[in-house]
Amino acid sequence: MSLAIITGSTGLVGSETVNFFHDKGFDVIGIDNNLRKFFFGKSSSTDWIKTKLIKRNKNFKNFNIxxxxxxxxxxxxxxxxxxxxxxxxxxxxxxxDYGKNFPFLDFNINATGTLNLLELTKKFCPDAPFIFMSTNKVYGDNPNKLNIYEQKTRWELKKTDKNYKGIKENFSIDNATHSFFGVSKTYADLIVQEYGKNIGLKTVCFRGGCITGPNHSGASLHGFLSYLVKSSLNQRKYNLIGYKGKQVRDNLHSNDLVSCFWEFYKKPRAGEVYNMGGGRYSNCSIIEALDLIEKIAKVKIKRKIIKTPRVGDHIWYISDTSKFKKHYSKWKQKYNTKKIIEELIDHQK
Structure with missing residues (x-):
């Protein structure tokens, strides 16, 4: 029997991965100690997901490590x-925000934790593919230097712009403000590549945009669409932080992301990097997301605009996923933003 080790197993992407690989016939070892509750409070605890996973998957075991x-x-x-x-x-x-306030904790989890896992993979199972969930924050605020212009509900690039279809993997990570979180994830991203290119492990970094889905325990500091839907429906209000609420995010359902993992697992490469998000197929501004929620759920949401943006926040970010699609042509997206929001609303009922 094949065995998959999944860290962050009770988080959004981790839990989706547990179910997916279990359904493919794997025994699954989860590693998760619910630090999300420690970071963001009781309402962001993932214990409810762990309970669901154990009940659903007979060959799943979670270690509180x-x-x-x-x-x-x-x-x-x-x-x-x-x-x-x-x-x-x-x-x-x-x-x-949390990384800025607690930089040692942030770095030790994101950087040292990743190094620990790479060393153990090298020592005990060097032939096993190592899939790392990275982030588009490795590019810092460099995307904000693009020729972005303002529209009624969003910031946008002209269709003639070379980046209109999205940010490619060769986009610069230098000379930018990253946030402390972005820096710790950049170290992890680079060291994962190094264990592939230098040592030969079958490693990959998926630089995610906004990954979302019903298993997300969204909080105000993390979990854009999940928290937006939850806050909007429960409180009927939402704070738009910076850029008039017109900042653009591409949104990828966690199930679509995990199917990328599966394609890589079947045909792994060494030291690879992919920008992975909703792309032009699935993206929205915060204002557009709120408009969709109001229309679908038939509610009115009070909006408060906060002028000061978060440090390192992107005004516009859309992933160019063409490299992954070229390498793995069987992968197809199932969810656009409207379908994602509909599912999140149903989950809140």
Whole structure:
């Protein structure tokens, strides 16, 4: 029996990955100690997801281990070494604001935790693909330097702009403000590449845009669409922080993302990088998302605009996914933004 190790197993992407690989016939080891509750409070606890996962998946076991705990991780890798077929690393400290306030914790989780997992993969299961959930924040605020212009409901690029279809993987990560979170994830991203290109492990970095879905325990500091829907429906109000609420995000359903993992697992490469988001197929501004919620849920949402943006926040970001599609032509997106929001609204009922 093949075995998948999934970190952040009770988070949005991790839980979707647990279900997907379990349904493919894998035994699944989850590593998650619910730090999200520690970061963002009780309402963001992922215990409810862990309960669902255990009930749904008979060959799933979750270990309450922190990825900073090398010795704890080593016991698992040593025990299952011959069975491990894939490592999917989704665990992280995911917030700009939290990382700025607690830089040591942020770096140790995102950077050192990733290094721990790479070393253990090299030692115990070097043939297993290592899939890392990176972020578009590795580009810092460089996307804000594009020729962005203002429209009624969004910021946008002209169709003649070379970046109109989205940001490519060769976009610069230098000379930018990243946020502390962005810096710690950039180290993790680069070290994952290095273990592929330098040592030969089958590693990949998926630089995600806004990943979303019903398993997201959205909080004000992290989880754009999930928190937006939850806050809008429950409180009937939402704060638009910076850029008049016209900043654009591409939105990728966690199920579409995990199907990317599957394609890579079947045909892995060494030290690869892919920008992975909704692309031109699935994107919206915050204002457009609120308009959609009002229309679909038939509610009125009070909007408060806060002029000061978050440090390192993107005014416009859309992923160019053409490189992944070229390498893995069977992958297809199932969810656009409207379908994602409809599902999130149904989940809140």
């Amino acid at each position: 922190d990825i900073r705990n090398f010795i704890g991780l080593e016991k698992i890798f040593k025990k299952y070494r011959k069975k491990i077929s894939v490592i999917i690393h989704c665990a992280a400290q995911p917030s700009h």
